[in-house]
Amino acid sequence: MSSILEVRNVVKQYGDYTALNSVSLEVPQGSIYGLLGPNGAGKTSLIRIINQITMPDGGEVFLDGEKLSPHHVQHIGYMPEERGLYKTMKVGEQCLYLAQLKGMSHADAKKQLKYWFEKFEIETWWDKKIQELSKGMAQKVQFIVTVLHEPKLLILDEPFSGFDPVNANLIKDEIIELNKKGTSVIFSTHRMESVEEMCDYIALIHKSNKLIEGKLIDVKKSHRTNAYEVGILSNNVERLMYDLTQKFQLQQTDFKSLNDELKLEVQLNGSAPNELLNILTQNGQVTHFVEKIPSINDIFIQTVSQK
Amino acid sequence: MGILALIIKREFIAKVRNKSFIVMTFLSPLLIVGMSFLIGYLANMNAGEVKKIAIHDETGTFKKDFKNSKETTYTDLSALPFKAAKDTASKSYEGLIYIPKVANPKELATKVEYISDDSPSMEFIMEMEDVINHQLTQNNLKALGFDSVKIDSAQVKSDIHLSKFSGENSLKGLNEIKIGIGSAFGYLIMMFIIIYGNFVMRSVIEEKTNRIIEIIISSVKPYQLMMGKIIGNSLAGILQFAIWAIVGVVLLVGVSSFFGVQAGAASSVDPEMINAAKQELGGTIQMYLHEIWNLPIGTLITCFIIYFIGGYFLYSSLYAAIGAAVDSETDSQQFLLPIIMPLMLGVYVGFFTVMDDPHGTVATVFSMIPFTSPIVMLMRIPFGVPLWQIVLSIVLLFGTFFGVVWFASKIYRVGILMYGKKPTWKEMYKWLKY
Numbered sequence: 001m002s003s004i005l006e007v008r009n010v011v012k013q014y015g016d017y018t019a020l021n022s023v024s025l026e027v028p029q030g031s032i033y034g035l036l037g038p039n040g041a042g043k044t045s046l047i048r049i050i051n052q053i054t055m056p057d058g059g060e061v062f063l064d065g066e067k068l069s070p071h072h073v074q075h076i077g078y079m080p081e082e083r084g085l086y087k088t089m090k091v092g093e094q095c096l097y098l099a100q101l102k103g104m105s106h107a108d109a110k111k112q113l114k115y116w117f118e119k120f121e122i123e124t125w126w127d128k129k130i131q132e133l134s135k136g137m138a139q140k141v142q143f144i145v146t147v148l149h150e151p152k153l154l155i156l157d158e159p160f161s162g163f164d165p166v167n168a169n170l171i172k173d174e175i176i177e178l179n180k181k182g183t184s185v186i187f188s189t190h191r192m193e194s195v196e197e198m199c200d201y202i203a204l205i206h207k208s209n210k211l212i213e214g215k216l217i218d219v220k221k222s223h224r225t226n227a228y229e230v231g232i233l234s235n236n237v238e239r240l241m242y243d244l245t246q247k248f249q250l251q252q253t254d255f256k257s258l259n260d261e262l263k264l265e266v267q268l269n270g271s272a273p274n275e276l277l278n279i280l281t282q283n284g285q286v287t288h289f290v291e292k293i294p295s296i297n298d299i300f301i302q303t304v305s306q307k
Numbered sequence: 308m309g310i311l312a313l314i315i316k317r318e319f320i321a322k323v324r325n326k327s328f329i330v331m332t333f334l335s336p337l338l339i340v341g342m343s344f345l346i347g348y349l350a351n352m353n354a355g356e357v358k359k360i361a362i363h364d365e366t367g368t369f370k371k372d373f374k375n376s377k378e379t380t381y382t383d384l385s386a387l388p389f390k391a392a393k394d395t396a397s398k399s400y401e402g403l404i405y406i407p408k409v410a411n412p413k414e415l416a417t418k419v420e421y422i423s424d425d426s427p428s429m430e431f432i433m434e435m436e437d438v439i440n441h442q443l444t445q446n447n448l449k450a451l452g453f454d455s456v457k458i459d460s461a462q463v464k465s466d467i468h469l470s471k472f473s474g475e476n477s478l479k480g481l482n483e484i485k486i487g488i489g490s491a492f493g494y495l496i497m498m499f500i501i502i503y504g505n506f507v508m509r510s511v512i513e514e515k516t517n518r519i520i521e522i523i524i525s526s527v528k529p530y531q532l533m534m535g536k537i538i539g540n541s542l543a544g545i546l547q548f549a550i551w552a553i554v555g556v557v558l559l560v561g562v563s564s565f566f567g568v569q570a571g572a573a574s575s576v577d578p579e580m581i582n583a584a585k586q587e588l589g590g591t592i593q594m595y596l597h598e599i600w601n602l603p604i605g606t607l608i609t610c611f612i613i614y615f616i617g618g619y620f621l622y623s624s625l626y627a628a629i630g631a632a633v634d635s636e637t638d639s640q641q642f643l644l645p646i647i648m649p650l651m652l653g654v655y656v657g658f659f660t661v662m663d664d665p666h667g668t669v670a671t672v673f674s675m676i677p678f679t680s681p682i683v684m685l686m687r688i689p690f691g692v693p694l695w696q697i698v699l700s701i702v703l704l705f706g707t708f709f710g711v712v713w714f715a716s717k718i719y720r721v722g723i724l725m726y727g728k729k730p731t732w733k734e735m736y737k738w739l740k741y
Contacts (some may be wrong), residue, residue: 050526078525084518101526
């Protein structure tokens, strides 16, 4: 699969401070790519380089196979974390202006705007000033401005901050729809649940270095611990425990359930899950049997605190 | 439409649509006219008050020389003893002129006192001194045996008639007019740089606090945005100028034609007297107007536009850099001082040295330095400046302008993305190298 964006050994320094230390990334065409990292890791620096807001001190960036150059701004839609609009400018004029800055013609911009305004049912806002709108309403306008010129690559920095759940969902659906139509999306966020839900690929940046990159599933696989969560109603707990400790490492755990059962976390140590299941079924009623999949949150915290 | 043109258009429209711009454009000429009327009125009102001054003249020879006028009336209290006169004066008079009895005129000249709780105006002191001087000089002359009446009649007051080689009559007040016009243009440029520079700065800060800046510069180069802002705002300024200039020219032409053509037209009441008065007044005003039209108006206006653009661009790019470096207008103060200083210097140095000697070294040098030349050179132009000096000064101005824009855009580029800290000069210097 070809990649929409390729970042090769990019270095960025501010004075003595290194914000990006030879970072390389590959964002596959048509993917939703999660760019993760704690505050100050270098995410924003990287995003600004992709948007050509700042220039890298070393390395190269390729968009759709071409070396990044000024005309590429019209293929990128960028919604920064700190966002805003001209408060005293009318919504319609403002959208037209920003679209034209992205290289759209006046007529095209108007046509596209009409489509989006109808879609979001905000036609009546055209002549309103931003300062007359609520923050959530302004965010909708902001989103339209970002996607209006039909970019190949959407870069969204904390896209859901500032949205109420209803609007956040609306925006999420729009992003997924755009993605289905072929738009590649880069997400930079702290909200791990939206990463789990939406991203196919992730990269983790920490202290100016890229630590992890890959398909979400592959990353999870590589971090799997081969542990299972088990719930069992047993009449002979001693016997059960004896059988289990012969083969596996056990740990008391807790999860939500309706029964008052014995809750264990079992480390398989290379055995097949069926071996565990056999022992369990011989000793009681199994109510819960689930592989413990590491969440992105766990991987994030684990990786970041290791380094 | 090009990106730069788009930005210019937006900045221009945003500025021109602003209510304060519209109000300022139409209100400030009214305000200026209103102010001058108010000042005239206040000055007249002041003149209406009569100052009461008491005189205690022990010699008895001076009091008759203090003649009552519209502004002052003199009352002779010489009959009272000095102490009583002083008490009376302190109660019901503005002040007391005390002339002691001293035989030696030289000594007497230094012994005269004016006693008052209010400090008198320079004008009034000079008036008193004139009276004393005149009387004492007369006395001296008399003592030396000269006939004071003959001397008076022998005194001549000259009135030099000014004309040009072409035979035209000139006016004496012309230099004042030239200074007035030059300074007016100089002041205008300074005011515009400060006002419009501030507009540019505010517009930069606005984009920064609105947080729209990052969206904009993900589409355009910071340099384009900065130049678009500067040009857009300057166009709004030029529009404002144009409106004022048109109003001004209409007024000037109107006044010229009123005195030139209308003065002869008869008016119903006592036509001859009014005509005579009008013609005399009209004649003087006509001559002044004639002189104004005779100034190098073409050069003046061309240079005004060139220097306005050069000076404005030079300073407003600095304003833009400052706007980018700070988070709010209140933080900008410490950086603004070094900008306003050369402007003030230009106006004051220009005003005093040009008035003194329009082509002296100081005036010439300051009309070359790019940071003061827009002001000082314009003050000199009504007096006639060699072309090479104007050209050199403009070349220097625009050369510096490009250097400063480069420097400012570097700071601008980094500054617009910096939030939450108040930069120092040292930090801004570091930004140049990013």
